[in-house]
Amino acid sequence: MTTTSATTSTTAQGDDGAAAERVASLVVAELERVWAAIIRRHPDVPPVVVTLASGTVGVPAGSITLGHFAGARWEHLExxxxxELFVAGEGLARGPRDVLGTLLHEAAHGVGHTRGIRNTSRQGRYHNTEYKKLGMELGLSVAKADPIGWSDTDVPDSTAAEYADEIARLGAVIRAHRRSEHVALTIGAGAGAGDDGETGGGEDVRASNNNGVAALCGCEPPRRIRVAPSVLTLGAIECKVCGEAFTGPDEQDKAD
Structure with a gap:
C-alpha cells in the first residue's frame, strides 16, 4: 500500500524560494513514509491522502486539533x-516522537474504519473502550481523559524504539512549525500585505470571539448550545434528553 499527499506549496524565486517551497513538502513526504511504515506493521491501517494545515483555526485559544482521520474524503480517478489524514502544522513544534504519536493515534481510528468498529461517538470527540483496544494494538499507551474518554495517548519507550528510524527521519525534516492562530503576531515595519490581504504596519493580529462557544451533548446527533467559556468552567450543564454534560471545544478537540 502507498500513500498520496496533498499540500500547498509557496511561490517564491531564487535559492531561498526553492528552500521555502520544500518546508512543507519534505514534511508531508516523510509523513507519508511513516504512514507506510505503520501499514507494514498493521495491514488494516488504510492508505490516506496526507494534508498539512492549521490545527488552531476555529478552535478556542489554547486548543489545537493535532490530527484527524476521516474515511472516504478523497475520490481518486483510478x-x-x-x-484523509490531517496533521496540524502547529503540532510539529512538539517534536518527532509526538508527531509519530499523532499518526499512530489516527492510524488506530483507521483500523477501526477498516474493521467497521465504532470507536468514537459525539461526532468523533468521545473515544470509547474499543478505541482503547485499537490504540494499544498500535503500540500506544492509552489513558482516560474525561469527558472525552480514552483519548489521551502517548508513545511509550518500547514503541519509540520500534520506530526509531522513522522518528529520526521526521526529526531531520521538521525544521519549522506553524504559528498558532491564537498568538499575537506583530508585522514589522515595511512589511507587505498581512493575512487575508490586510495591509501590515505593526498591528497585532489576534483571534477573538465575543459570542461564546458551541457546546455539544451526547445525543446522536448532538444538541448544541452557545455559552460563555467562564460559565462552562463553573460546572456541568446537563442535557435532560441524553443525561450527559455539554462539552465545549476544549474537550471536543484535544485528541482529534
Missing part, C-alpha cells in the same frame, strides 16, 4: 475512495 483507486476510488481514499481516506
Amino acid at each position: 483507486r476510488g475512495d481514499l481516506a
Whole structure:
C-alpha cells in the first residue's frame, strides 16, 4: 500500500524560494513514509491522502486539533475512495516522537474504519473502550481523559524504539512549525500585505470571539448550545434528553 499527499506549496524565486517551497513538502513526504511504515506493521491501517494545515483555526485559544482521520474524503480517478489524514502544522513544534504519536493515534481510528468498529461517538470527540483496544494494538499507551474518554495517548519507550528510524527521519525534516492562530503576531515595519490581504504596519493580529462557544451533548446527533467559556468552567450543564454534560471545544478537540 502507498500513500498520496496533498499540500500547498509557496511561490517564491531564487535559492531561498526553492528552500521555502520544500518546508512543507519534505514534511508531508516523510509523513507519508511513516504512514507506510505503520501499514507494514498493521495491514488494516488504510492508505490516506496526507494534508498539512492549521490545527488552531476555529478552535478556542489554547486548543489545537493535532490530527484527524476521516474515511472516504478523497475520490481518486483510478483507486476510488481514499481516506484523509490531517496533521496540524502547529503540532510539529512538539517534536518527532509526538508527531509519530499523532499518526499512530489516527492510524488506530483507521483500523477501526477498516474493521467497521465504532470507536468514537459525539461526532468523533468521545473515544470509547474499543478505541482503547485499537490504540494499544498500535503500540500506544492509552489513558482516560474525561469527558472525552480514552483519548489521551502517548508513545511509550518500547514503541519509540520500534520506530526509531522513522522518528529520526521526521526529526531531520521538521525544521519549522506553524504559528498558532491564537498568538499575537506583530508585522514589522515595511512589511507587505498581512493575512487575508490586510495591509501590515505593526498591528497585532489576534483571534477573538465575543459570542461564546458551541457546546455539544451526547445525543446522536448532538444538541448544541452557545455559552460563555467562564460559565462552562463553573460546572456541568446537563442535557435532560441524553443525561450527559455539554462539552465545549476544549474537550471536543484535544485528541482529534
